[in-house]
Amino acid sequence: MFQQLTEVADLKTVRSIVINYGRIKKVGSNGSVLIAKDDLFDYYKAYKNSREFVWKDQLGDDLNWALSFEQYTESQTTKHVHRLHPYKGKFIPQLVEYFLDNHTDKFKTETFFKKGDIVLDPFCGSGTTLVQANELGINAVGIDISAFNALISNIKVKKVNxxxxxxxxxxxxxxxxxxxxxxxxxxxxxxxxxxxxxxxxxxxxxxxxxxxxxxxxxxxxxxxxxxxxxxxxxxxxxxxxxxxxxxxxxxxxxxxxxxxxxxxxxxxxxxxxxxxxxxxxxxxxxxxxxxxxxxxxxxxxxxxxxxxxxxxxxxxxxxxxxxxxxxxxxxxxxxxxxxxxxxxxxxxFDKLRTDTQQICLNGDSTNIDILAELKKKNKDLTKLAKTRKIRGIFSSPPYVGLIDYHEQHAYAYDLFGFERRDAQEIGAMFEKQPKQAQADYADGIVNVLRNARKFLAEDFDFFLVANDKYNFYPHLN
Structure with a gap:
């Protein structure tokens, strides 16, 4: 019986996942990497169906499975500047696009941001929100306590010769x-x-x-x-x-x-x-x-x-x-x-850039004066933020007790001499005892949002992508 063969189109991605990791056998050795099409379809069908079934069984059939973004390959979720430097704990750009762009569907029934608006990311990390805001024609301000994170974010969005x-x-x-x-x-x-x-x-x-x-x-x-x-x-x-x-x-x-x-x-x-x-x-x-x-x-x-x-x-x-x-x-x-x-x-990324402005400020999101710090770096964006206000927030707060955000790049702080502000991290893995760490984490998130509120428009929207295993967020006030 003959098998229908398909040549691997996205060779790098498929080889790393299903061939090199022994999920599917390759066929032939004449220079082209071939696999049985039925094997490939069966593998992805089983993978997709099992994941979707498990999560809907846990969370309910009204789960918006589109937000799994599992149809995207790694090369797509790390497109252009998103892979300039490794960073633990970042969300994928497609998630940002989903909420910031102007599409609607049965789950997202309205749009929240439009071109020319300003979005704030008070936990900027590696700058995913800033980059996608630029692609969509939206201005953006990020804040991060880590000097190295701010550097990574800014080189992604700053135009360079x-x-x-x-x-x-x-x-x-x-x-x-x-x-x-x-x-x-x-x-x-x-x-x-x-x-x-x-x-x-x-x-x-x-x-x-x-x-x-x-x-x-x-x-x-x-x-x-x-x-x-x-x-x-x-x-x-x-x-x-x-x-x-x-x-x-x-x-x-x-x-x-x-x-x-x-x-x-x-x-x-x-x-x-x-x-x-x-x-x-x-x-x-x-x-x-x-x-x-x-x-x-x-x-x-x-x-x-x-x-x-x-x-x-x-x-x-x-x-x-x-x-x-x-x-x-x-x-x-x-x-x-x-x-x-x-x-x-x-x-x-230069081919996708829009004529908008993005910057990550290195500071403490719980008390930073956004306009004052922004004025030191970008007067045009400061003027826009004063007149139009910041339209809303899209961010992913640190996950309590999972990552030490300074320590993951300890080599960079050591070599380049950036100031470390580990003690001001929210939810750091090195934090105290679990109960105290959780209480401090909740206080930290509340303080960040309260501080940000002073700079937001009256009809603001905010979106937080959170690993809420301790059920903090419904009780924050």
Whole structure:
């Protein structure tokens, strides 16, 4: 019986989800990635129906399933500038669009914002609301207690000369290549990568290995442990051959503990090159590129990139990728990859930009004088906010006790010298005892909304995307 085959159109997305993770078998090996169309349809149908059924069973049939946005691929939910830098706890742009745009449906029966309005996001985070407001022709003001969050948000919406940016990137990349040309770590990394690629292709073929492991066709724990030991022996030999120093002499600061010495030296070198750039706008973009780079180069497993556990300085079996992986020993490839990606994404967003204004203020949303701070940064937007007032709020408050918003970018604060204001975070994970933390969280949210009210129009609307597991919001007043 012949199967109908379909060539994968969105190769990057589908491979990462259903092929590389062993959900569907690929067919053929002639260069094109083919899968059985029936397999693909069955997989997504089962996935969609099971999720929708489970949630409607829990929350009721009147659940607006359109807000799941499950029809969108990862590349769509991280479109253009939304993927300039990783950020835990952000909502997807499609959710913002749904409430800010002028469409209506059986659930959203009226529009709340129109072109030329101002929307406020008092928990700005990585700037998703600001970016989507721009796309829709709406002005926006964001506020965030984190200086680094404000930086990420502002480089997404601020217009920058891409030719000048590319020139500066080329210069930094050139000097980085020069700096590393005499270092042993680059050749070491290349040789180790070549060895691992051959070894993994032989003993951990993708996706066959994951499919067999999921079906329990063999004892995967003993299998992976055996191969970890074999590869580790080879790794230690190569480390000794190239004289690689795996750890720094001290571990006092984040940058000391979580980066191999060779990586730390390259980070410091690029940081110094960025400081020499005259344009602040260009420096800010380069700073975010470097931050994204060093986040990916921390000495940890791929599974622990989001939440660090312990530094890793050797090869290891990676459950996420189903093969033997390693920490990075040079930033060159990541720096060049993320630099090119940043320019591409900024150029994509430039084609969608509207003639509106957005800015993220670095401050405390519980007491910030929005107009006074805005006047220091953007007089035109200040004038508009005074005459027309802010039309409403669209925001996602921190989830109580789940994320330390400063600590997730500790490397950036350490390297770039931003002031940390952890104690002023609302709902931080490090907070006190649970009961006290919950009470403080509720007070913090109320204080933010009360402060914002002073700057809103009389007929304002506000939307909060919240993980309300403790049922706070119905009782806030």
């Amino acid at each position: 891409l030719v000048e940016l590319q020139t500066c990137i080329n210069d930094v990349s050139h000097w980085l290549r020069q700096f590393t040309s005499e270092q042993a770590n680059v050749e070491f990394e290349s040789k180790l990568t070549e060895y691992l690629n051959k070894y993994n292709n032989k003993f951990f073929p993708s996706p066959e290995f994951k499919i067999r492991a999921r079906k329990k066709e063999f004892d995967d724990k003993s299998y992976t442990a055996e191969h970890e030991t074999i590869v580790l022996k080879k790794y230690n030999e190569v480390v000794e051959l190239y004289g690689i120093k795996l750890k720094q002499n001290k571990a006092e600061r984040f940058l000391d503990k979580w980066f191999a010495e060779s990586v730390r030296e390259e980070i410091d070198f690029v940081s110094e090159q960025i400081k020499r750039v005259k344009s602040k706008e260009i420096r800010d973009v380069l700073t975010v590129i470097l931050s994204r780079t060093i986040r990916s180069c921390r000495a940890t497993t791929h599974a622990d990139l989001a939440t660090l556990v312990e530094p890793v300085t050797t090869t290891y079996y990676c459950a996420k990728h189903g093969k033997i992986c390693k920490p990075l020993f040079t930033i060159v490839s990541k720096w060049e990859r993320y630099s090119a990606d940043t320019v591409k994404r900024l150029a994509q």
